Amino acid sequence: MDGMQAALKPYVAVEGISRSFPGLTVFQDVWFGVNPGEFVCLVGHSGCGKTTILNILAGLDVPSSGTVVVDGREIDGPSLDRAVIFQGHALMPWLSAEQNVAFALGCRHPSWGRAKLREAAREALGKVGLAAAAERKPSQLSGGMKQRVGIARALAINPKMLLMDEPFSALDALTRGSLQEEVSRLVTELGQTAFMITHDVDEAILLADRILLMTNGPEARIAEVVINTLPKPRIRATLHHQPGYHELRDHIMDFLITRSRTLAGKAPDGWDAKRPPEVRPAG
Amino acid sequence: MGAQVPFWRAALLSFLILAALLGAWEIAVKGNAGPSAPTVDPELAALLSPAAAAGGQTAMPAPSDIAVRLYELLRDPFHQRGTNDQGIGIQIAWSLWRVLAGFALAMLVAIPLGFVIGMSPLLNAALNPFIQVLRPVSPLAWMPLALYTIKDSSISSIFVIFICSVWPMLLNTAFGVASVRREWLNVARTLEAGRWRTAMRVILPAAAPTILTGMRISIGIAWLVIVAAEMLVGGTGIGYWVWNQWNNLSIADIVIAILMIGLVGLALDRLLGLLARAVAWQE
Numbered sequence: 001m002d003g004m005q006a007a008l009k010p011y012v013a014v015e016g017i018s019r020s021f022p023g024l025t026v027f028q029d030v031w032f033g034v035n036p037g038e039f040v041c042l043v044g045h046s047g048c049g050k051t052t053i054l055n056i057l058a059g060l061d062v063p064s065s066g067t068v069v070v071d072g073r074e075i076d077g078p079s080l081d082r083a084v085i086f087q088g089h090a091l092m093p094w095l096s097a098e099q100n101v102a103f104a105l106g107c108r109h110p111s112w113g114r115a116k117l118r119e120a121a122r123e124a125l126g127k128v129g130l131a132a133a134a135e136r137k138p139s140q141l142s143g144g145m146k147q148r149v150g151i152a153r154a155l156a157i158n159p160k161m162l163l164m165d166e167p168f169s170a171l172d173a174l175t176r177g178s179l180q181e182e183v184s185r186l187v188t189e190l191g192q193t194a195f196m197i198t199h200d201v202d203e204a205i206l207l208a209d210r211i212l213l214m215t216n217g218p219e220a221r222i223a224e225v226v227i228n229t230l231p232k233p234r235i236r237a238t239l240h241h242q243p244g245y246h247e248l249r250d251h252i253m254d255f256l257i258t259r260s261r262t263l264a265g266k267a268p269d270g271w272d273a274k275r276p277p278e279v280r281p282a283g
Numbered sequence: 284m285g286a287q288v289p290f291w292r293a294a295l296l297s298f299l300i301l302a303a304l305l306g307a308w309e310i311a312v313k314g315n316a317g318p319s320a321p322t323v324d325p326e327l328a329a330l331l332s333p334a335a336a337a338g339g340q341t342a343m344p345a346p347s348d349i350a351v352r353l354y355e356l357l358r359d360p361f362h363q364r365g366t367n368d369q370g371i372g373i374q375i376a377w378s379l380w381r382v383l384a385g386f387a388l389a390m391l392v393a394i395p396l397g398f399v400i401g402m403s404p405l406l407n408a409a410l411n412p413f414i415q416v417l418r419p420v421s422p423l424a425w426m427p428l429a430l431y432t433i434k435d436s437s438i439s440s441i442f443v444i445f446i447c448s449v450w451p452m453l454l455n456t457a458f459g460v461a462s463v464r465r466e467w468l469n470v471a472r473t474l475e476a477g478r479w480r481t482a483m484r485v486i487l488p489a490a491a492p493t494i495l496t497g498m499r500i501s502i503g504i505a506w507l508v509i510v511a512a513e514m515l516v517g518g519t520g521i522g523y524w525v526w527n528q529w530n531n532l533s534i535a536d537i538v539i540a541i542l543m544i545g546l547v548g549l550a551l552d553r554l555l556g557l558l559a560r561a562v563a564w565q566e
Contacts, residue, residue: 060469078473090466094488094564103484107474139565157474 011036011161011193016273018064019052027053027220028262029273030066032212034161039187039194039206043252045260051087054165056203057195058084071160072279080108083159085167089146091138097125098134101156104176108157124156125149125201128182148182155186162187164196168203180206181236190235201252205245206234212276213255216264221273223263224253226281246283252279287488305346312345344535352535353542369519369529375547377519381385381437381512382505387445389501393449394494397456398482401490407457414453422447422508427516436516443512448501455497459490491562499555506548521547 010033053062360372513522
């Protein structure tokens with residue numbers, strides 16, 4: 001694996017970032033990369049700084065130390081190349097679904113005229129099955145539909161990377177399931193590089209190629225990298241019948257329930273933060 | 284409360300209350316005017332309205348007298364026969380012009396300045412003491428200073444309108460801008476929307492309902508203040524007209540002026556209410 005990682009030039013390289021306040025280190029010495037076309041999930045409990053890490057990748061926040069290199073250049077702020085799907089849908093309530101997407105498109109393509117933006121926004125909404133609701137305001141959409149608009153807005157600008165901050169956590173289980181499949185399909189179709197934060201284990205197994213497990217904060221760190229070897233495309237309805245699924249799930253659950261706690265705090269001697277152990281529970 | 288009342292029932296009740304009030308007024312004024320000898324001093328009576336001089340006990344006109352007078356005034360509301368005899372329509376137009384001019388100037392200052400204050404916590408803190416001290420000052424207290432520096436009574440009343448309508452708009456704009464949701468600003472940042480685009484396409488629509496509330500308060504205050512200001516400076520305007528009719532002891536005209544001031548104030552408020560509804564959004 002080492003050889004393969006060295007061969008692939010990661011699109012994003014997170015190099016030893018930390019976030020600390022006087023007297024408190026939330027997370028430290030976090031290293032990881034996201035390869036082109038790869039889907040990486042970061043799993044951990046609340047308070048380990050997951051959202052901060054995502055915001056740093058988005059350019060909305062800066063680390064206390066360390067750097068993030070994207071496409072060979074250090075991040076110096078937000079970029080259209082890294083689209084964010086926010087936890088709350090973050091749609092602008094005075095704009096219709098179509099106008100919300102068109103706003104993003106207008107930022108990406110300042111030269112486009114109104115008609116062209118409209119057409120492209122319709123097309124993007126069509127891809128998430130919302131063509132019929134384009135004229136509606138967010139207040140007239142259900143929670144799942146709002147998040148679909150958020151997804152359409154992020155994908156419409158053809159980002160090089162998709163950043164998702166627990167995008168489905170506010171939705172009911174049924175809606176969440178269908179949206180996860182939708183995202184899985186879209187990301188696979190587009191070969192989209194993606195980074196997602198979640199605390200939903202099944203979501204991580206369904207979507208991710210690699211799952212980064214974080215210990216509890218303070219002084220959180222990436223304790224382990226789980227390689228998801230389950231074959232793709234993964235279908236939610238049959239995923240749990242896949243050989244290796246339960247081993248994978250149990251491994252992550254065990255980590256979240258006990259090891260995230262017992263491993264928390266200072267790293268053991270000889271710990272190499274740049275290469276946390278990789279495991280393949282699904283074989 | 285709560286249950287919807289049919290419109291016609293409320294309207295009918297309103298009409299009945301109005302009829303009862305006017306009826307009682309009519310009887311109170313006319314009923315006392317018996318055939319007995321006049322108790323009013325003839326010299327005073329000569330100064331009063333013809334009705335009083337003819338032996339009525341009171342100079343207070345009955346609603347029917349007012350209606351007749353209203354008809355006379357409204358038959359030719361825009362006549363101009365010298366400086367002291369101009370139609371009531373002309374007077375209201377003068378007042379409206381001053382209010383709108385002062386209000387527009389206040390908008391030009393308050394909305395951009397409010398924007399800046401709302402975006403910059405430093406400026407907000409620095410300007411706050413000035414605003415807090417100047418805001419509670421009665422706008423009429425500025426009048427002598429305005430007359431002394433501007434040396435033009437009409438422009439001075441416009442200045443007084445400006446100074447009284449600037450505060451609610453300034454404070455509401457600053458508040459509205461400062462409380463724009465972080466997540467919408469983050470959306471704009473990740474889309475690299477730029478300062479101007481963010482201000483016009485995100486902050487302005489987000490703060491618009493709050494700004495409109497400030498404008499609505501301002502126009503109400505401005506319309507209150509113009510009457511007093513015109514009473515002070517004289518010349519033209521509905522406030523001057525009221526004072527003039529007081530000097531003429533034409534009580535009917537004063538009652539009519541009160542009615543007109545109320546109706547115009549209502550119209551101004553409704554106008555801004557419509558505007559507020561147009562920019563309102565719902566989460």
